[in-house]
Every structure is written in structure tokens, then in C-alpha cells.
Amino acid sequence: MEQLVKILHNVGNLMEIIHTARTQNVSTWDSEALQRAHDWTKYFEQVYKKLYQKPVFVSKLNKHMKLQYQGVNTKYSLGNLEVNFELLGQARKILLQSLLQNPYLSKALYGQVIQFYQQFTPTEDEQANQLVQDTVKYGQNKSAVLLLATIKDELSQSVSLQSQHSAPSLSSKEVYVHTEAVLLCQNLRRLVERDLPKPKIQKTIEDKLDEIVKASQGIEVIAYMMLSQDAVMANDTTPEQYRSIVLPWLLQKCTGNQSSNSPVWKLPCHVLSQLSGSYFTFFKAYIAYLVQWGSVMSLQHDEATKTQFWRHSQDPENPTFSWGRFVQSFKSLMEGPQFLIETVRKLLHNLCHHGNQFDSDTNTDSEPSEGESRNNLKVWTELQQTIQQTDT
Numbered sequence: 001m002e003q004l005v006k007i008l009h010n011v012g013n014l015m016e017i018i019h020t021a022r023t024q025n026v027s028t029w030d031s032e033a034l035q036r037a038h039d040w041t042k043y044f045e046q047v048y049k050k051l052y053q054k055p056v057f058v059s060k061l062n063k064h065m066k067l068q069y070q071g072v073n074t075k076y077s078l079g080n081l082e083v084n085f086e087l088l089g090q091a092r093k094i095l096l097q098s099l100l101q102n103p104y105l106s107k108a109l110y111g112q113v114i115q116f117y118q119q120f121t122p123t124e125d126e127q128a129n130q131l132v133q134d135t136v137k138y139g140q141n142k143s144a145v146l147l148l149a150t151i152k153d154e155l156s157q158s159v160s161l162q163s164q165h166s167a168p169s170l171s172s173k174e175v176y177v178h179t180e181a182v183l184l185c186q187n188l189r190r191l192v193e194r195d196l197p198k199p200k201i202q203k204t205i206e207d208k209l210d211e212i213v214k215a216s217q218g219i220e221v222i223a224y225m226m227l228s229q230d231a232v233m234a235n236d237t238t239p240e241q242y243r244s245i246v247l248p249w250l251l252q253k254c255t256g257n258q259s260s261n262s263p264v265w266k267l268p269c270h271v272l273s274q275l276s277g278s279y280f281t282f283f284k285a286y287i288a289y290l291v292q293w294g295s296v297m298s299l300q301h302d303e304a305t306k307t308q309f310w311r312h313s314q315d316p317e318n319p320t321f322s323w324g325r326f327v328q329s330f331k332s333l334m335e336g337p338q339f340l341i342e343t344v345r346k347l348l349h350n351l352c353h354h355g356n357q358f359d360s361d362t363n364t365d366s367e368p369s370e371g372e373s374r375n376n377l378k379v380w381t382e383l384q385q386t387i388q389q390t391d392t
Contacts, residue, residue: 004057007047008064014044014091015069015083021098026105034109038116041091048089058085092116177217181224184212188225188242205245213253219263222250223271227278251285265289266320273332277340287347290329293321294351297379310379327386334387348387351380 017037020026029037051057062084069083081087081094099105099113187208192201212218226246254264265272276283298313312321319325333344354377 004061004064007061008068010040010043011065011069011083011088013040014088017041018081018091018094018098021095022102024104026099026102029105029109031109031112034112037095038092041095044088044091048085048091051085052089061085173217177220177224180217180221181228184221184225185228188246192241202245205242206249209246209249213263219253220267220271222246223264223267223275226250227271227274247279247281251281254289255285269325269328269332270335272329273336273340276333277336283340283343287343290326291347291351293326294379294383297323297326299378310382327383330383331387348380348384352377352384 017040020029021037051061065083065085065087087094096113096116099109105113188205191204194201196204209222212221215221226243250264254262267275272286276286293312296313297310300309300311300316301307302309310323310326312318315321330344330348333340335341
């Protein structure tokens, strides 16, 4: 009887721990508090192992646990978790899963949560797989991204985007971006499935995107979300519903008076190429941007080295407008789908022969001088030659 009373008293501590791990109060925890909570769950796992072969005792314990801690009888609500003997055996897993779901846990403690997962022995769980599974199943945006970014080695081995032999390990940044993109995709999917007016859905999505784009790698997350196939299901039009909202937002960010400084154009060249291959309206905007870029490239002379090089006349020190990136932008397009390759080839052919004047959309009100026209033709000719040389 004494043992039963002691266990029941300690179950109260467990209830408080799990309850706190699922509420805003977890923000008050420090490293020591988290360690104590974890130690308590390990203690109850040992209790479970010692008692699970004693059915009479377990039956009594179950009865008293339900009377004392189930439903209205306790101040520590555990939601849909059933308070019984089995809860003790799952205490550690429930604690860690609760922490994964809680956005109020401080960033400093996420690494400690990962370490706790790594303490699972192979006979109990495969730690990397368990962490990935729980993160995907239970993780909210904040916790899932931080955790998956930290366990990049495990994720690279467990969730390979290519074949096992050809795929390189993902960097921390790549895991962060890809994971956040998948989670954003899932969140937008859930949003458009809600019974809300379309204007309300559109406004909510646009506000969310405006918030994300301010963050580090935010525009990359949005871009990869637009390229992600993770949430695309057979005969499911939901992705098209939210992408039809995201695409105009994306285009608005990269067109207009300040388009040359848009964060969209600072994305990696291969990402811009993939977006172009997936969305024709984006491709047209990207081509207009590249043509405008070429129109302000000027040939510079270095007297010391007696060499010539191309620089952006309006922002020469900006690496985003370097000659190397200019060339790579076109090369990436030439590595895309066949329709991109053919379109870019025809574009370069026309630019080499007519400069920017063949496209009425790029014309300005004033006619360029003869020197400007020659310079304009030369930049496209050299670009085409550079691409051809690197392809051979």
C-alpha cells in the first residue's frame, strides 16, 4: 500500500510536468528544469518496467490514477491523453513530443531536446528516425525547423531527395530552407481548406508571406515552397489554390520601380531557373529583368592590367550584378526544360543582332546613341560567346 501511495503522489509531478510542457508556462523552464523533467520521465519508465508483470497491482494503480487525476479531478489537463499505467511507460516520449509542439520553449533548449532523443537506445528506438518522425508529425514551424536544421546529418541520410549514392549531405541552411518550405506548404494547404471567404484567405496568406520575407532566407523558403512537390496529391487542386495567390505576390515583389533590388532576384540562379520552368509568367518577368540588366552593363578598362571587363553602370560594386552572375543566370536557364532552352537561344540571337530594341517592352522614350547601341550589342555578343565556350 505504501508503494502505491508513493507512486500516486509522484504521478502528480508527472502530470504537472507534461501539462507545463504543453502550455505557455514552458517558457519559464531553464536547462536544469528541463533536465529534472526528463529525469522524472525516465524514473516512471523504470517504474513501468518493474510493475508491468504485476497485473493486480497495475489494476489498482490504474483505478486510483483515474479517480485522482482524470478529467475534472485534476488541475493539470492533459487533453486527450488517458491517465493510466501505460502513460508511465510512454512518459519520456510524450514529454519530448509535447516539447516539439510547443512554440514557447526557448531556442536554447531545443538542442537539449535533441540530446534527449539521442539517449534512446537502439533497442528502444532508432534515435534519428524517431526524431525525424516526431518532428514531422508533431512539430510546429518554429520547433520543427530548428530541430531539423540541427540534425542535418540524420535528415540527409533518412530523407534523401535523390538516390542514396548520388545525393550529397544537406547543409544546415539547405535543411532549414527545405523544411520550412514544406511546413509552409502544409500550412497554406490547411488554410485554403478552411471554410473562409476567398478574400480573407488571400489576405491571410499575403500577410504571412510579408512576414516570412523579412526573415533570413525568407524569400528562399517561399521560392522552394513554390517548387515543392511534397504536398501535391493526385487529383488534388488545393496546391493550385494557394499557389495562385503566392505567384502574383511573388511577381509583385520583383516588378515595378524597385524591381532591380528585389530580394527575389538575389535567389540562387538555379532556383530562378526552376521557377521560370514552372511558371511562365515568372519566366517573362525574369527575362525582362535580365534584359534590363544587360542594357546597363558597361565595358570598363583597367589601365594597369590593360584588360577590359563588364560592370553594372548603376551599381558596380554590388555582387548581385557581377558579370559572373549575369552569365550564370543565362546558363542556368539553358540547363532547364527544352522550351526554356529554345526561348533563351532565340532571345540571345535577337539581342546579339538588334540589342534591346527588338522588344518594345524594353524600349525607352529616348533613342540610344550610336555608342550605346554598339555597347548594347557587344554585351549580348560576348555573353553568347562566353556561354558557348563554357559549354564546350
